[in-house]
Amino acid sequence: MNCKVIDIHSQLAHINFMIHCICNNINTAKVDAAAANGAETAACVQRACGTKFNCGQCRVDIDARLRAWRIANPALEAAE
Ligand code: FES
Incomplete structure (x- = not known):
């Protein structure tokens, strides 16, 4: 069986x-x-x-956006 993992959360950074x-x-x-x-x-x-x-359906999505934000803003993340 050929299984592929699709990372949809990293794509949220572009939205x-x-x-x-x-x-x-x-x-x-x-x-x-x-x-x-x-x-x-x-x-x-x-x-x-x-x-x-x-x-509570938004919990996973908001957490994913927070992760994407931290990746996109490493300097601001480090300043805290
Ligand atoms: S609490 Fe329902 S979508 Fe956020």
Whole structure:
């Protein structure tokens, strides 16, 4: 059997706008702003936006965006 692993999360770094949390209307700009202010987890992003998880379906996606942000902004990450 020929299995391939597809890394979809690294591709998120190239997306400049999308809604990450439908329940709370948290988009890429909001996640990136929270990351720039030190958010390290999806829960931190929810708090930074003044919201709470509802369904929680966004948790993995927001965490992936945070990882992508940290890779794209290593100097800012190191400054913290
Ligand atoms: S999509 Fe974020 S809490 Fe539902």
